[in-house]
Protein backbone atom coordinates (compact mmCIF):
# COMPACT_ATOMS: atom_id res chain seq x y z
CA UNK A 452 0.00 0.00 0.00
CA UNK A 453 1.19 3.50 -0.86
CA UNK A 454 0.65 6.36 1.62
CA UNK A 455 1.04 9.95 0.40
CA UNK A 456 1.63 12.50 3.14
CA UNK A 457 1.67 16.10 1.93
CA UNK A 458 1.28 19.67 3.09
CA UNK A 459 -2.13 21.06 2.10
CA UNK A 460 -0.69 24.13 0.36
CA UNK A 461 0.23 24.72 -3.29
CA UNK A 462 3.74 23.35 -2.88
CA UNK A 463 2.58 20.09 -1.29
CA UNK A 464 -0.23 19.66 -3.83
CA UNK A 465 1.98 20.41 -6.84
CA UNK A 466 4.77 18.14 -5.60
CA UNK A 467 2.44 15.16 -5.22
CA UNK A 468 0.66 15.91 -8.49
CA UNK A 469 3.97 15.56 -10.36
CA UNK A 470 4.78 12.28 -8.61
CA UNK A 471 1.37 10.74 -9.28
CA UNK A 472 1.36 11.83 -12.92
CA UNK A 473 4.66 9.95 -13.26
CA UNK A 474 3.67 6.94 -11.12
CA UNK A 475 -0.11 6.72 -10.98
CA UNK A 476 -1.36 4.60 -8.09
CA UNK A 477 -4.12 4.35 -5.54
CA UNK A 478 -2.77 5.81 -2.34
CA UNK A 479 -3.95 6.77 1.09
CA UNK A 480 -3.85 10.58 1.29
CA UNK A 481 -2.82 12.26 4.54
CA UNK A 482 -2.99 16.06 4.56
CA UNK A 483 -4.57 19.02 6.33
CA UNK A 484 -4.46 22.77 6.65
CA UNK A 485 -1.11 24.38 5.83
CA UNK A 486 -0.09 24.69 9.46
CA UNK A 487 -1.03 21.10 10.28
CA UNK A 488 2.41 19.62 9.75
CA UNK A 489 2.56 16.77 12.28
CA UNK A 490 1.12 14.50 9.64
CA UNK A 491 3.28 11.40 9.80
CA UNK A 492 1.82 10.21 13.11
CA UNK A 493 -1.49 9.80 11.28
CA UNK A 494 -0.10 7.18 8.87
CA UNK A 495 -1.49 3.73 9.57
CA UNK A 496 0.91 1.52 7.63
CA UNK A 497 1.98 -2.12 7.67
CA UNK A 498 5.40 -3.67 7.05
CA UNK A 499 6.07 -3.65 3.31
CA UNK A 500 4.06 -0.49 2.74
CA UNK A 501 5.71 2.59 1.27
CA UNK A 502 5.27 6.17 2.47
CA UNK A 503 6.02 9.37 0.53
CA UNK A 504 6.30 12.58 2.59
CA UNK A 505 6.22 16.00 0.96
CA UNK A 506 6.70 19.53 2.23
CA UNK A 507 6.50 19.02 6.00
CA UNK A 508 9.45 19.48 8.37
CA UNK A 509 11.23 16.25 9.32
CA UNK A 510 12.07 17.87 12.64
CA UNK A 511 8.35 17.92 13.50
CA UNK A 512 7.81 14.33 12.31
CA UNK A 513 10.99 12.56 13.47
CA UNK A 514 9.42 10.31 16.11
CA UNK A 515 6.69 9.09 13.77
CA UNK A 516 9.27 8.59 11.02
CA UNK A 517 11.48 6.48 13.28
CA UNK A 518 8.49 4.38 14.32
CA UNK A 519 7.62 3.68 10.67
CA UNK A 520 11.21 2.79 9.76
CA UNK A 521 11.47 0.45 12.76
CA UNK A 522 8.37 -1.36 11.48
CA UNK A 523 10.06 -1.97 8.11
CA UNK A 524 8.08 0.66 6.23
CA UNK A 525 10.13 2.43 3.55
CA UNK A 526 9.94 6.22 3.30
CA UNK A 527 10.76 8.73 0.56
CA UNK A 528 11.06 12.14 2.26
CA UNK A 529 11.26 15.32 0.15
CA UNK A 530 11.19 18.74 1.80
CA UNK A 531 12.71 22.22 2.19
CA UNK A 532 11.97 22.94 5.86
CA UNK A 533 14.35 22.60 8.80
CA UNK A 534 15.08 18.89 9.30
CA UNK A 535 17.50 18.61 12.23
CA UNK A 536 19.01 15.12 12.67
CA UNK A 537 18.01 12.75 9.91
CA UNK A 538 17.60 9.11 11.04
CA UNK A 539 20.05 6.68 9.41
CA UNK A 540 18.21 3.86 7.66
CA UNK A 541 18.57 1.83 4.46
CA UNK A 542 14.84 2.17 3.81
CA UNK A 543 14.78 5.97 4.21
CA UNK A 544 15.45 7.99 1.07
CA UNK A 545 15.68 11.74 1.71
CA UNK A 546 15.85 14.72 -0.61
CA UNK A 547 16.03 17.72 1.72
CA UNK A 548 17.29 21.14 0.73
CA UNK A 549 16.65 24.13 2.99
CA UNK A 550 17.98 26.83 0.61
CA UNK A 551 15.74 29.89 0.70
CA UNK A 552 14.94 29.72 -3.03
CA UNK A 553 13.99 26.06 -3.16
CA UNK A 554 10.63 24.44 -2.57
CA UNK A 555 9.41 20.83 -2.56
CA UNK A 556 7.78 21.06 -6.00
CA UNK A 557 11.15 22.11 -7.37
CA UNK A 558 12.95 19.18 -5.70
CA UNK A 559 10.42 16.78 -7.25
CA UNK A 560 10.83 18.53 -10.59
CA UNK A 561 14.57 17.77 -10.38
CA UNK A 562 13.88 14.13 -9.50
CA UNK A 563 11.63 13.87 -12.57
CA UNK A 564 13.99 15.79 -14.90
CA UNK A 565 11.57 18.65 -15.61
CA UNK A 566 8.87 16.32 -16.92
CA UNK A 567 5.95 18.18 -15.29
CA UNK A 568 7.71 21.49 -14.83
CA UNK A 569 4.51 23.55 -15.12
CA UNK A 570 3.29 21.98 -11.88
CA UNK A 571 6.65 22.80 -10.26
CA UNK A 572 6.32 26.40 -11.47
CA UNK A 573 2.82 26.53 -9.99
CA UNK A 574 4.20 25.29 -6.64
CA UNK A 575 7.03 27.86 -6.70
CA UNK A 576 4.59 30.72 -7.28
CA UNK A 577 2.46 29.32 -4.45
CA UNK A 578 5.44 29.49 -2.09
CA UNK A 579 6.10 33.08 -3.33
CA UNK A 580 9.40 32.08 -4.98
CA UNK A 581 8.64 34.46 -7.82
CA UNK A 582 12.16 34.74 -9.26
CA UNK A 583 12.68 30.98 -9.21
CA UNK A 584 9.30 30.46 -10.86
CA UNK A 585 9.98 33.11 -13.51
CA UNK A 586 13.34 31.54 -14.33
CA UNK A 587 11.89 28.03 -14.62
CA UNK A 588 9.05 29.40 -16.79
CA UNK A 589 11.63 30.83 -19.13
CA UNK A 590 13.67 27.62 -19.21
CA UNK A 591 10.51 25.65 -19.91
CA UNK A 592 9.60 28.04 -22.78
CA UNK A 593 6.19 28.93 -21.35
CA UNK A 594 4.29 31.67 -23.12
CA UNK A 595 2.89 34.56 -21.09
CA UNK A 596 -0.57 33.02 -20.78
CA UNK A 597 0.80 29.70 -19.52
CA UNK A 598 3.05 31.50 -17.04
CA UNK A 599 0.16 33.63 -15.81
CA UNK A 600 -1.99 30.57 -15.33
CA UNK A 601 0.72 28.85 -13.29
CA UNK A 602 1.07 31.96 -11.14
CA UNK A 603 -2.66 32.39 -10.57
CA UNK A 604 -3.33 28.76 -9.76
CA UNK A 605 -0.26 28.56 -7.48
CA UNK A 606 -1.35 31.67 -5.62
CA UNK A 607 -4.94 30.44 -5.22
CA UNK A 608 -3.94 26.93 -4.14
CA UNK A 609 -1.58 28.39 -1.57
CA UNK A 610 -4.30 30.71 -0.30
CA UNK A 611 -6.71 27.80 0.08
CA UNK A 612 -4.38 26.03 2.53
CA UNK A 613 -4.58 28.77 5.15
CA UNK A 614 -7.13 28.67 7.94
CA UNK A 615 -7.43 27.80 11.60
CA UNK A 616 -9.09 24.47 10.81
CA UNK A 617 -10.40 22.54 7.80
CA UNK A 618 -13.78 24.28 8.32
CA UNK A 619 -12.20 27.64 7.39
CA UNK A 620 -10.98 26.33 4.01
CA UNK A 621 -12.89 26.61 0.73
CA UNK A 622 -11.68 23.14 -0.30
CA UNK A 623 -10.22 20.23 1.62
CA UNK A 624 -6.69 19.81 0.17
CA UNK A 625 -7.44 16.13 -0.48
CA UNK A 626 -10.36 17.13 -2.74
CA UNK A 627 -8.15 19.61 -4.57
CA UNK A 628 -5.44 17.01 -5.10
CA UNK A 629 -7.93 14.63 -6.69
CA UNK A 630 -9.18 17.38 -9.00
CA UNK A 631 -5.86 18.83 -10.15
CA UNK A 632 -3.81 15.64 -10.40
CA UNK A 633 -5.88 14.36 -13.32
CA UNK A 634 -4.25 16.96 -15.55
CA UNK A 635 -0.72 17.03 -16.94
CA UNK A 636 -0.54 20.85 -16.71
CA UNK A 637 -2.20 23.63 -14.66
CA UNK A 638 -3.38 24.95 -18.03
CA UNK A 639 -5.39 21.78 -18.71
CA UNK A 640 -6.93 21.83 -15.23
CA UNK A 641 -7.99 25.48 -15.59
CA UNK A 642 -9.62 24.84 -18.97
CA UNK A 643 -11.40 21.65 -17.93
CA UNK A 644 -12.58 22.38 -14.37
CA UNK A 645 -13.80 25.98 -14.56
CA UNK A 646 -16.02 25.69 -11.46
CA UNK A 647 -13.20 24.69 -9.15
CA UNK A 648 -10.83 27.28 -10.59
CA UNK A 649 -13.40 30.10 -10.32
CA UNK A 650 -14.17 29.17 -6.72
CA UNK A 651 -10.45 29.18 -5.84
CA UNK A 652 -10.06 32.53 -7.58
CA UNK A 653 -12.97 34.24 -5.83
CA UNK A 654 -11.90 32.72 -2.50
CA UNK A 655 -8.58 34.48 -2.90
CA UNK A 656 -9.77 37.82 -4.23
CA UNK A 657 -12.74 38.19 -1.84
CA UNK A 658 -10.50 37.58 1.18
CA UNK A 659 -7.79 40.00 0.00
CA UNK A 660 -10.40 42.65 -0.86
CA UNK A 661 -11.25 42.85 2.85
CA UNK A 662 -7.69 43.96 3.67
CA UNK A 663 -7.40 46.82 1.20
CA UNK A 664 -7.84 49.61 3.82
CA UNK A 665 -5.73 47.89 6.46
CA UNK A 666 -3.11 50.15 8.11
CA UNK A 667 0.05 48.94 9.87
CA UNK A 668 -0.20 48.50 13.64
CA UNK A 669 3.55 49.17 13.77
CA UNK A 670 6.16 50.23 11.21
CA UNK A 671 9.71 51.50 11.07
CA UNK A 672 12.62 51.49 8.62
CA UNK A 673 13.05 47.72 8.89
CA UNK A 674 9.63 46.17 9.24
CA UNK A 675 5.86 46.50 9.11
CA UNK A 676 3.36 44.68 11.32
CA UNK A 677 -0.37 44.26 10.71
CA UNK A 678 -3.15 42.96 12.95
CA UNK A 679 -6.15 41.02 11.68
CA UNK A 680 -9.34 40.20 13.61
CA UNK A 681 -10.55 36.81 14.81
CA UNK A 682 -12.53 35.78 11.72
CA UNK A 683 -12.39 32.94 9.17
CA UNK A 684 -11.49 35.28 6.28
CA UNK A 685 -8.65 36.76 8.34
CA UNK A 686 -7.24 33.33 9.19
CA UNK A 687 -7.36 32.45 5.50
CA UNK A 688 -5.81 35.68 4.26
CA UNK A 689 -2.76 35.96 6.54
CA UNK A 690 -0.36 34.12 4.22
CA UNK A 691 -1.52 35.72 0.96
CA UNK A 692 -1.48 39.15 2.59
CA UNK A 693 2.05 38.55 3.91
CA UNK A 694 3.21 37.60 0.42
CA UNK A 695 1.52 40.62 -1.13
CA UNK A 696 3.04 43.02 1.42
CA UNK A 697 6.53 41.53 0.93
CA UNK A 698 6.23 41.86 -2.81
CA UNK A 699 5.23 45.55 -2.37
CA UNK A 700 8.22 46.55 -0.21
CA UNK A 701 11.03 44.09 -0.83
CA UNK A 702 13.51 45.51 1.67
CA UNK A 703 11.27 45.37 4.75
CA UNK A 704 10.33 42.41 6.90
CA UNK A 705 6.60 41.81 7.44
CA UNK A 706 4.53 40.25 10.16
CA UNK A 707 0.81 39.59 10.02
CA UNK A 708 -0.82 38.72 13.35
CA UNK A 709 -4.28 37.20 13.42
CA UNK A 710 -6.17 37.44 16.68
CA UNK A 711 -7.36 34.15 18.15
CA UNK A 712 -10.46 33.40 20.21
CA UNK A 713 -8.26 33.20 23.34
CA UNK A 714 -6.91 36.74 22.74
CA UNK A 715 -3.47 35.49 21.64
CA UNK A 716 -2.13 35.71 18.07
CA UNK A 717 -1.33 33.47 15.14
CA UNK A 718 1.79 34.97 13.54
CA UNK A 719 3.10 34.89 9.99
CA UNK A 720 6.56 36.39 9.38
CA UNK A 721 8.23 37.14 6.05
CA UNK A 722 11.89 38.15 5.86
CA UNK A 723 12.60 40.99 3.40
CA UNK A 724 12.45 39.53 -0.12
CA UNK A 725 15.86 41.14 -0.76
CA UNK A 726 17.41 39.43 2.24
CA UNK A 727 15.73 36.13 3.02
CA UNK A 728 17.17 35.39 6.44
CA UNK A 729 16.12 35.31 10.06
CA UNK A 730 12.37 34.65 9.91
CA UNK A 731 12.82 31.18 11.41
CA UNK A 732 15.23 32.43 14.09
CA UNK A 733 12.75 35.08 15.22
CA UNK A 734 9.85 32.64 15.40
CA UNK A 735 11.83 29.92 17.15
CA UNK A 736 12.47 32.34 20.05
CA UNK A 737 8.80 31.83 20.94
CA UNK A 738 7.53 28.44 22.19
CA UNK A 739 5.23 27.57 19.25
CA UNK A 740 7.32 29.12 16.48
CA UNK A 741 9.07 27.55 13.49
CA UNK A 742 9.55 27.76 9.74
CA UNK A 743 12.09 28.68 7.10
CA UNK A 744 14.64 31.47 6.67
CA UNK A 745 12.36 33.47 4.39
CA UNK A 746 8.95 32.60 5.83
CA UNK A 747 8.07 31.42 9.31
CA UNK A 748 5.29 31.54 11.89
CA UNK A 749 4.21 31.26 15.50
CA UNK A 750 1.10 29.24 16.25
CA UNK A 751 0.32 30.97 19.52
CA UNK A 752 1.95 34.23 20.49
CA UNK A 753 0.73 35.30 23.93
CA UNK A 754 -0.98 38.69 23.83
CA UNK A 755 1.40 39.79 26.59
CA UNK A 756 4.38 39.00 24.31
CA UNK A 757 3.32 41.34 21.48
CA UNK A 758 5.75 44.07 22.58
CA UNK A 759 8.64 41.60 22.86
CA UNK A 760 7.79 40.23 19.44
CA UNK A 761 7.83 43.68 17.81
CA UNK A 762 11.18 44.48 19.42
CA UNK A 763 12.64 41.14 18.29
CA UNK A 764 11.36 41.62 14.73
CA UNK A 765 12.66 45.14 14.36
CA UNK A 766 16.03 44.60 16.06
CA UNK A 767 16.75 41.43 14.08
CA UNK A 768 16.29 43.19 10.74
CA UNK A 769 18.02 46.32 11.93
CA UNK A 770 21.02 44.10 12.72
CA UNK A 771 20.71 42.21 9.42
CA UNK A 772 20.51 45.47 7.46
CA UNK A 773 23.74 46.61 9.09
CA UNK A 774 25.63 43.45 8.06
Ligand SMILES: [Mn+2]
Pocket residue numbers: 462463506531554555578
Ligand atom coordinates in the same frame (compact mmCIF):
# COMPACT_ATOMS: atom_id res chain seq x y z
MN1 LIG B 1 6.68 24.46 0.65
